[in-house]
Amino acid sequence: MSSLEEPLGFDKLPSMSSIDRIQKFSSSACRSRADDVAMGNCWIEGRSCSTSNSCDEDYEEYTREGFPWRIHTRDYLSQGDSFNTRTLSLGRNNKVFRKSCDSWHLPDHQYNSKCNDKNITHKFLKGIPRFVKIVEVGPRDGLQNEKNIVSAAVKIELIHRLVSSGLPVVEATSFVSPKWVPQLADAKDVMDAVHNLEGARFPVLTPNLKGFEAAIAAGAKDIAVFASASESFSKSNINCSIEESLFRYRAVTRAAKELSIPVRGYVSCAIGCPVEGAIPPSKVAYVAKELYDMGCFEISLGDTIGVGTPGTVVPMLEAVMAVVPFEKLSVHFHDTYGQSLSNILVSLQAGIGTVDSSIAGLGGCPYAKGASGNVATEDVVYMLNGLGVETNVDLAKLLMAGDFICRHLGRPSGSKTAIALSRVTADASKI
Numbered sequence: 052m053s054s055l056e057e058p059l060g061f062d063k064l065p066s067m068s069s070i071d072r073i074q075k076f077s078s079s080a081c082r083s084r085a086d087d088v089a090m091g092n093c094w095i096e097g098r099s100c101s102t103s104n105s106c107d108e109d110y111e112e113y114t115r116e117g118f119p120w121r122i123h124t125r126d127y128l129s130q131g132d133s134f135n136t137r138t139l140s141l142g143r144n145n146k147v148f149r150k151s152c153d154s155w156h157l158p159d160h161q162y163n164s165k166c167n168d169k170n171i172t173h174k175f176l177k178g179i180p181r182f183v184k185i186v187e188v189g190p191r192d193g194l195q196n197e198k199n200i201v202s203a204a205v206k207i208e209l210i211h212r213l214v215s216s217g218l219p220v221v222e223a224t225s226f227v228s229p230k231w232v233p234q235l236a237d238a239k240d241v242m243d244a245v246h247n248l249e250g251a252r253f254p255v256l257t258p259n260l261k262g263f264e265a266a267i268a269a270g271a272k273d274i275a276v277f278a279s280a281s282e283s284f285s286k287s288n289i290n291c292s293i294e295e296s297l298f299r300y301r302a303v304t305r306a307a308k309e310l311s312i313p314v315r316g317y318v319s320c321a322i323g324c325p326v327e328g329a330i331p332p333s334k335v336a337y338v339a340k341e342l343y344d345m346g347c348f349e350i351s352l353g354d355t356i357g358v359g360t361p362g363t364v365v366p367m368l369e370a371v372m373a374v375v376p377f378e379k380l381s382v383h384f385h386d387t388y389g390q391s392l393s394n395i396l397v398s399l400q401a402g403i404g405t406v407d408s409s410i411a412g413l414g415g416c417p418y419a420k421g422a423s424g425n426v427a428t429e430d431v432v433y434m435l436n437g438l439g440v441e442t443n444v445d446l447a448k449l450l451m452a453g454d455f456i457c458r459h460l461g462r463p464s465g466s467k468t469a470i471a472l473s474r475v476t477a478d479a480s481k482i
């Protein structure tokens with residue numbers, strides 16, 4: 052077996068050459084400096100486009116500064132380097148990459164007059180933040196629906212791997228009733244083991260004060276409350292009405308404030324409900340504002356059953372953004388109809404800078420019939436890398452984390468990126 056046949060087997064660390072290939076291929080080298088990442092709010096303003104330079108010059112300058120491999124790629128392409136001709140799929144995709152990276156290097160928010168509206172890139176990419184904070188929900192949302200109990204040791208190992216890939220936020224577990232979600236009955240053990248890990252934050256779901264107190268006792272330093280824009284879903288998920296849930300969450304956020312614990316708020320069924328069907332954007336906006344007003348620092352808008360398309364996501368965002376500042380919003384898409392990445396793209400275009408995702412596309416809600424997995428973190432990182440958006444996440448390490456949990460669950464990854472890159476590596480090994 053050649054060294055290239057192993058890397059995406061990921062039991063071991065891949066050889067350097069393989070990591071290098073994945074990085075070249077995926078532009079995971081487009082990572083921000085660690086000090087660019089402020090945990091609570093990772094919004095990074097766009098670099099202004101110098102009026103004295105052409106866009107091309109800006110591209111060159113920016114590339115030289117931060118993304119040397121792209122110049123490398125350009126050299127490869129122009130010189131017809133053997134790396135490209137031998138590894139056909141890599142070469143082909145590098146061209147695609149180069150194109151998107153070239154385009155992206157026109158500074159985003161503040162293009163100069165030379166990068167004018169005639170420029171299609173400008174037109175479509177101008178609102179996209181330069182840095183996106185990814186909130187990894189795999190250990191919680193990803194696993195909560197698994198029928199076979201995953202041991203705490205596996206969950207803890209997964210969290211370690213996710214953190215080491217550079218993810219700034221890893222939702223670790225839920226302090227909910229074990230009768231309702233048996234898979235997360237080990238919340239205390241998981242939290243005990245991870246709460247002091249450095250490099251990431253570990254929010255946990257708390258449906259009431261009982262859950263809040265248990266979370267704090269286990270060492271949680273961040274929590275999340277989860278309301279719904281659908282009455283029916285609220286009832287089936289947390290056994291109370293929307294108003295009752297908001298009443299409970301006011302008590303939780305008050306208690307959290309006293310301990311200076313940041314609270315994230317979720318709005319589930321932000322597009323559709325398995326029982327009620329389409330949910331009006333005004334209802335989503337109402338619940339989002341209530342959560343924001345009670346002190347949630349960030350509101351995650353969840354398409355719980357994954358029915359949204361850009362056509363429904365944009366009006367929903369518009370309604371919410373009228374009442375909650377857009378920089379306080381996150382989007383949380385399930386991929387039931389394969390719409391997640393396009394939904395994320397329009398959300399980014401609307402200026403949203405935080406995206407929830409789940410390793411290997413794991414996920415689904417036990418109380419939302421038909422809900423499939425979340426958008427895969429690997430696919431989100433791949434797309435953001437292609438856009439030149441920084442995430443601070445190392446795609447190669449992320450792939451290893453995905454492979455670890457998929458092997459444990461005994462099923463293939465739900466990430467198309469993970470599948471494609473494992474093929475690329477396998478193909479390369481035959482050359």
Ligand SMILES: CC(C)(COP(=O)([O-])OP(=O)([O-])OC[C@H]1O[C@@H](n2cnc3c(N)ncnc32)[C@H](O)[C@@H]1OP(=O)([O-])[O-])[C@@H](O)C(=O)NCCC(=O)NCCSC(=O)C[C@@](C)(O)CC(=O)[O-]
Nearest residue numbers: 226227228231258261262277288289290317319353354355
């Ligand atoms: C909210 C409750 C507890 C109400 O459940 P309930 O049955 O109405 O609660 P209760 O107050 O009557 O208590 C019943 C029992 O639960 C216990 N209990 C009560 N609270 C807790 C707690 N915090 N932790 C542990 N135990 C708890 C309580 O002590 C009692 O125990 P018993 O006396 O029978 O032995 C229940 O409905 C529940 O736990 N629901 C959670 C369901 C859940 O986690 N769903 C998945 C979340 S995913 C989601 O919401 C969507 C999201 C966020 O991912 C975004 C998206 O995808 O869109």
